[in-house]
Amino acid sequence: MSRAALPAISDAVAQQAADWLTVLMSDEAGGQQRRDWQHWRDADPEHARAWQQIEAFSQRFGQVHKGAATQALAGAAPPAASHKRRQLLVWLGVAGGAGMLAAQTGAWDEVRTLRADYRTATGERRDITLADGSALSLNTGSAVNVRFDGKRRLIELLAGEILIVSGHGAGTGVASNAPLVVATREGLVRALGTRFSVRQQDGQSYVAVFESAVEIRPLDGIGASLLLPAGRSTTFTRRHAAAPHAVGIYADAWSRGQMIVDDVTLGEFLTDLSRYRPGVIRCAPEVAQLRLSGVFPLFDTERILNMLPNSLPVQVRSRTRYWVSVEPAP
Structure with a gap:
């Protein structure tokens, strides 16, 4: 089967494969880690296919790191791609009278993420004060480029999730009248004096507004943009925005280091928790629908996992620190 005919590898599996590559290339990789990796690889045909693409990529270029591995899994072209194609992936500048920007995206997202102005590793959170006085918080596994000058205030979200409290161009050399714009792969989010979060997901962007309002303009959308007021959230694709709904009361808890x-459901909880921890967290189907509530410290995911048997009939089995399984209690 040709590479073009292969079904797409999901972002989750691509990230798992890249994490396993990191483990196997580390000094900690031993016999047990390799057995755990083989178990992961053999557990699902998609896992095996993802690893085959990693091997093909590695053989072609001799060496590989986590970012390049994820690039390969996403079906990216090699770094020898033409200069013309690379040109398609750069910012095109201020667009028309609206003062907004348009982005071209594709194979080089992972490369650009590695070279981002600001980024966080898995489990890391970072707070930054920008040149205009805006406060920017990066959640786990996030990356942004910041382009502030005399004409624009642009934050390009390459990966992950950010929370912004917009400033007013107070910094030297920053255009005080230019709109603060967050660009994602799907479109543009314009701040209207506000506090809001944006998350880059698979094929869509998620926006939640906590104060004031934002204007959302899908990249390929036709017609009026969407005005999203405080207390509302939505997702949008390159073509349209979904109907707004209420913001979750704890949607910004991560910015305070909490979950x-x-x-x-336990399944939903562990899926979210996996964003903050390298490796794999597996939830057995028998316990995935158990429900829980609580406040959990994101700085210690090991502690969170160890707390689960105190409130639910489950056991947590750790083959390595990179492979954890939550199963029914014996």
């Missing part, structure tokens, strides 16, 4: 949940 707060209220009556969510």
Whole structure:
């Protein structure tokens, strides 16, 4: 089967494969880690296919790191791609009278993420004060480029999730009248004097507004933009925005180093927790629908996992620190 005919590898599996590559290339990789990796690889045909693409990429270029591995899994072209194609992936500048920007995206997202102005590793959080006085918080596994000058205030979200409290161009050389714009792969989010978060997801962007409002303009959308007021959230693709709904009361808890949940399923909880921890967290189907509530400290995911048997009929089995399984209690 040709590479073009292969089904797409999901972002989650691509990230898992890249994490395993990191483990196997580290000094900690031993016999047990390799057996755990083989178990992961053989557990699902998609896992095996993802690893085949990593091997093909590695053989072609002799060496590989986590970012390049994820690039390969996403079906990216090699670094020898033409200069013309690379040109398609750069910012095109201020667009028309709206003062907004348009981005071209594609194969080089992972490369650009590695070279981002600001980024965080898995489990890391970072707070930054920008040149205009805006406060920017990066959640786990996030990356942004910041382009502030005399004509524009642009934050390009390459990966992950950010929280912004917009400033007013107070910094030297920053255009005080230019709109603060967050660009994602799907479109543009313009701040209207506000506090809001933006998350880059697979094929869509998520926006939540906590104060004031934002204007959302899908990249390929036709017609009026969407005005999203405080207390509302939505997702949008390159073509359209979904109907707004209420913001979760704890949607910004991560910016305080907390994970707060209220009556969510264990499966949902562990999926979210996996964003903050390298490796794999597996939830057995028998316990995935159990429900829990609580306040959990994101700085210590090991502690969170160890707390689960105190409130749910589960056991947590750790083959290595990179492979954890939550199963029914014996």
